[in-house]
Amino acid sequence: MSDKPEKFIDENGLRLDGRKLDQIRDVNIEVGVLARADGSCYLEFGNNKVIAAVYGPREVHPRHQQESTRAIVRYKYNMASFSVEDRKRPGPDRRSTEISKVSREALEDQVFTEYFPKSAIDIFVEVLQADAGTRTAALNAASVALADAGIPMRGLVSACAFGKVDDTLVVDLNKDEDNYGQADVPIAMTPDGKITLLQMDGHLTPEELKTGLEMAQEGCRQVYEVQRQALMDHYAKMQGETAEETEAPSVEDVVSDEEKVASEDVSTVTEEVEEKVIGESVKEEPEVKEAIPIEEDEENEVDGETDEEPDVEEDDFHE
Numbered sequence: 001m002s003d004k005p006e007k008f009i010d011e012n013g014l015r016l017d018g019r020k021l022d023q024i025r026d027v028n029i030e031v032g033v034l035a036r037a038d039g040s041c042y043l044e045f046g047n048n049k050v051i052a053a054v055y056g057p058r059e060v061h062p063r064h065q066q067e068s069t070r071a072i073v074r075y076k077y078n079m080a081s082f083s084v085e086d087r088k089r090p091g092p093d094r095r096s097t098e099i100s101k102v103s104r105e106a107l108e109d110q111v112f113t114e115y116f117p118k119s120a121i122d123i124f125v126e127v128l129q130a131d132a133g134t135r136t137a138a139l140n141a142a143s144v145a146l147a148d149a150g151i152p153m154r155g156l157v158s159a160c161a162f163g164k165v166d167d168t169l170v171v172d173l174n175k176d177e178d179n180y181g182q183a184d185v186p187i188a189m190t191p192d193g194k195i196t197l198l199q200m201d202g203h204l205t206p207e208e209l210k211t212g213l214e215m216a217q218e219g220c221r222q223v224y225e226v227q228r229q230a231l232m233d234h235y236a237k238m239q240g241e242t243a244e245e246t247e248a249p250s251v252e253d254v255v256s257d258e259e260k261v262a263s264e265d266v267s268t269v270t271e272e273v274e275e276k277v278i279g280e281s282v283k284e285e286p287e288v289k290e291a292i293p294i295e296e297d298e299e300n301e302v303d304g305e306t307d308e309e310p311d312v313e314e315d316d317f318h319e
């Protein structure tokens with residue numbers, strides 16, 4: 001563990017990592033990274049690296065957890081042994097149990113659970129690299145993965161912390177600020193400003209709490225923009241790919257290609273016939289061309305592709 005820095009904020013009002021007091025770390029999001037999950041997301045929040053996977057709505061096991069009128073939401077936060085400086089003992093501990101509970105509560109109300117009675121929506125988040133703020137990074141990733149899974153939600157949840165170092169409020173604490181600072185307040189909120197997670201470690205005055213919340217709210221708004229953009233980019237890309245894959249050749253393409261082949265065949269046949277058997281008069285004969293079934297092939301190919309497409313998508317959706 002690094003030693004406590006002498007001061008956290010320099011004479012220019014910048015923090016040790018060069019950020020301004022109200023500046024969050026860079027957020028990068030990649031949507032749909034796991035083929036076997038219904039929804040997934042890889043997210044970097046500064047040096048934090050997390051991956052989230054969502055499965056469901058699906059059958060509840062064990063069955064006694066099933067709710068007759070709504071889906072249950074389960075959330076599992078796990079920190080990899082190699083994610084922190086001193087190797088973390090693998091498996092659940094009190095910290096991960098607490099983070100899983102508060103994170104589930106932060107997301108659950110945003111999901112229209114009443115649409116899926118007797119089912120489960122499972123969220124798993126793995127922290128691959130930790131640098132303070134992993135619960136907020138995990139929540140941001142989980143929220144995007146839920147959207148990627150197509151789970152109907154009232155809105156995305158965006159999270160970011162604020163805290164106090166050198167008697168000054170700062171947003172999105174890094175590792176040293178978290179370890180040696182005076183307060184750490186992770187919060188999560190919806191785009192309309194409803195707070196769904198608020199924890200506090202340390203001491204703050206009511207005024208500091210109020211100001212800090214406003215700073216964190218702005219941080220969450222910035223995170224939300226990145227989440228939204230990542231989802232939009234992902235679906236725009238997917239739509240492009242689907243369109244390319246399913247794009248049937250245009251009738252003109254089919255006709256011109258096949259006509260070309262047909263006319264080549266015909267001219268070869270015609271030339272052979274001309275030379276060997278019949279003589280000059282066959283050269284002008286149109287019936288040879290008409291006998292080649294261009295139209296039939298062309299219809300089968302175009303119809304075959306467009307008919308099959310919606311069936312495949314519907315099956316996938318219901319699975």
Ligand code: CDP
Nearest residue numbers: 084085088130131132133134135136175178
């Ligand atoms: O990660 P978050 O800020 O949500 O939770 P925390 O309990 O305040 O942990 C702060 C940081 O301490 C983590 O992000 C890790 O970088 C570090 N940590 C660690 O080094 N070893 C652990 N067993 C737990 C946390």
